[in-house]
Amino acid sequence: MRLTRYYMPTLREKPAEAEIVSHQLMLRAGMIRKLASGIYSFLPLGYRVVRKVEEIVRQEMNAKGALEVFLPVVQPAELWRETGRWDRFGKELLRFEDRGEREFCLGPTHEEVITDLVRNELRSYRQLPVNLYQIHIKFRDEIRPRFGLMRAREFIMKDAYSFDADEEGLNRSYEDMYDAYSRIFHRCGRKFTAVEADTGAIGGDVSHEFMVWADTGEDVIVGCSQCGYAANLEKAEFRVPKGRGDEKEKSLEKVYTPDMKTVEEVTGFLGVSPSQLVKTLLYNTDKGFIALLIPGDREVNETKVARLLGLEKLELAAFRDVEELTGAPVGFAGPIGLGGVKLVADRLLEGVKNVVVGANEEDYHYVNANWGRDFLPHVVGDIVKALPGDPCPRCGAPLEFSRGIEVGHIFKLGTKYSEAMRAYFLDAQGQERPFVMGCYGIGVTRTAAAAIEQHHDEDGIIWPISIAPYECYLLPTNTNRQDIREASEKVYQGLVEKGVEVLLDDREERAGVKFKDADLIGVPIRLTFGERGIKRGVCELKLRREEKSVEVPLERAVEEVMALRDSLFLEVRP
Ligand SMILES: [Zn+2]
Numbered sequence: 001m002r003l004t005r006y007y008m009p010t011l012r013e014k015p016a017e018a019e020i021v022s023h024q025l026m027l028r029a030g031m032i033r034k035l036a037s038g039i040y041s042f043l044p045l046g047y048r049v050v051r052k053v054e055e056i057v058r059q060e061m062n063a064k065g066a067l068e069v070f071l072p073v074v075q076p077a078e079l080w081r082e083t084g085r086w087d088r089f090g091k092e093l094l095r096f097e098d099r100g101e102r103e104f105c106l107g108p109t110h111e112e113v114i115t116d117l118v119r120n121e122l123r124s125y126r127q128l129p130v131n132l133y134q135i136h137i138k139f140r141d142e143i144r145p146r147f148g149l150m151r152a153r154e155f156i157m158k159d160a161y162s163f164d165a166d167e168e169g170l171n172r173s174y175e176d177m178y179d180a181y182s183r184i185f186h187r188c189g190r191k192f193t194a195v196e197a198d199t200g201a202i203g204g205d206v207s208h209e210f211m212v213w214a215d216t217g218e219d220v221i222v223g224c225s226q227c228g229y230a231a232n233l234e235k236a237e238f239r240v241p242k243g244r245g246d247e248k249e250k251s252l253e254k255v256y257t258p259d260m261k262t263v264e265e266v267t268g269f270l271g272v273s274p275s276q277l278v279k280t281l282l283y284n285t286d287k288g289f290i291a292l293l294i295p296g297d298r299e300v301n302e303t304k305v306a307r308l309l310g311l312e313k314l315e316l317a318a319f320r321d322v323e324e325l326t327g328a329p330v331g332f333a334g335p336i337g338l339g340g341v342k343l344v345a346d347r348l349l350e351g352v353k354n355v356v357v358g359a360n361e362e363d364y365h366y367v368n369a370n371w372g373r374d375f376l377p378h379v380v381g382d383i384v385k386a387l388p389g390d391p392c393p394r395c396g397a398p399l400e401f402s403r404g405i406e407v408g409h410i411f412k413l414g415t416k417y418s419e420a421m422r423a424y425f426l427d428a429q430g431q432e433r434p435f436v437m438g439c440y441g442i443g444v445t446r447t448a449a450a451a452i453e454q455h456h457d458e459d460g461i462i463w464p465i466s467i468a469p470y471e472c473y474l475l476p477t478n479t480n481r482q483d484i485r486e487a488s489e490k491v492y493q494g495l496v497e498k499g500v501e502v503l504l505d506d507r508e509e510r511a512g513v514k515f516k517d518a519d520l521i522g523v524p525i526r527l528t529f530g531e532r533g534i535k536r537g538v539c540e541l542k543l544r545r546e547e548k549s550v551e552v553p554l555e556r557a558v559e560e561v562m563a564l565r566d567s568l569f570l571e572v573r574p
Pocket residue numbers: 224225226227228229392393394395396397
């Protein structure tokens with residue numbers, strides 16, 4: 001492709017709206033443009049990258065026997081009502097009516113549609129397993145779209161759904177997808193890790209997220225370098241640290257703590273460490289009000305709470321509810337004498353002695369409160385977030401935290417959707433049984449953006465060859481000179497004939513502008529045709545990711561590019 005015929009509006013300045021590198025560079029390189037908040041158009045260069053990622057995904061899915069389909073983005077409300085998600089999904093589901101006042105939504109995910117597709121026609125165990133996938137647009141009405149493609153409202157996703165006769169079959173399908181995902185992200189040139197994850201709104205029992213390592217990532221990866229345990233922060237478990245001393249119980253005392261509401265204020269005033277205070281947090285849930293008791297130096301993990309208690313909804317209680325329940329303003333809630341709510345304590349507190357708690361009275365706290373003697377929770381479980389250094393749940397070594405970007409997510413759904421939607425098959429005995437399902441997603445556009453977060457420098461993007469918009473950039477420094485023009489044209493023709501994806505910068509621009517654009521768009525291999533070199537019959541070969549360049553004779557340029565290209569592809573072969 002010739003740049004004189006291309007549409008690639010590059011920007012010199014950093015766009016003010018872009019907070020992270022991938023967003024900035026995709027705008028600057030002329031890959032994407034914003035249409036509305038969280039909604040982007042892909043320009044030729046950007047769409048080539050998307051198509052490359054899609055093709056890798058498609059090849060690996062097909063290799064596992066998955067079958068590609070294409071499902072509608074517009075979905076009828078009735079299907080979502082069958083699984084109860086029409087009401088549960090919240091505002092991320094963009095709902096609307098057609099002219100006949102029938103309700104629809106834009107699909108944020110396709111479990112209902114796919115289950116509906118197979119439920120009356122996939123009938124026998126002999127037809128199983130089946131894995132159907134699509135690569136298509138999804139829409140989620142994010143409350144705060146940001147970071148460009150990283151948290152967009154409209155995005156391209158690969159979603160696959162497996163149907164098996166039993167758990168064993170599901171396990172095999174899941175393993176297949178796990179393997180396919182590992183190959184996909186490796187081929188895309190990503191450094192990634194698969195972490196245990198909570199199943200959240202999608203549901204099911206087991207799930208893994210595929211995380212690309214990036215300091216700018218929004219997600220926290222909790223890992224153990226000793227045994228390889230890895231989980232996201234919502235899911236991460238840890239062992240209860242050993243070694244609590246065998247203290248003697250002191251007598252309960254109410255103390256005056258004027259205007260002291262935060263953990264820091266109270267513990268500072270009383271001269272104790274935050275871990276000696278028990279925080280009491282009131283939540284409003286679909287099963288009534290609950291009070292969570294956690295150590296003062298910890299944070300609630302709402303995902304764990306919801307799972308422990310089987311809750312669908314959970315939010316901090318409103319100020320006036322707190323006042324009504326405790327008889328005191330926010331900041332003085334405590335478990336002693338707190339009626340009408342379920343007390344749920346973190347297991348770290350079990351048997352705790354001589355701690356500080358709120359007194360359910362304005363400006364007062366209790367000191368020397370004791371588990372069992374002064375308060376006794378109804379439920380005890382793991383409800384707090386892990387912290388760096390907590391003991392690994394498997395081996396006890398200290399957990400380490402790092403940051404990542406979620407690019408894929410796989411779930412064992414079980415029979416949640418098939419039972420809700422009455423999707424049955426006949427087993428070998430002629431009995432009706434629900435399909436055992438799995439679902440498997442990859443954020444295609446997000447994978448492209450994550451690549452930039454991992455591979456860039458101050459001048460621009462550094463694409464891995466497998467998903468680069470082009471493989472080779474030809475840069476004649478001065479197109480007014482006939483010898484330069486002819487040499488670059490000849491190499492261009494040679495590379496095109498060999499099937500190399502090549503961009504010829506035949507614009508009448510200054511060399512400086514061309515070098516800047518070449519670095520910005522990040523094509524992996526560059527050939528420069530300069531005046532001095534041409535006279536000696538050579539051009540300059542350079543990798544985007546390296547500083548140094550080498551001279552190659554013009555007649556060998558095509559061969560050298562081919563060899564380099566092969567070696568770059570070898571690096572991303574799984
Ligand atoms: Zn471990």
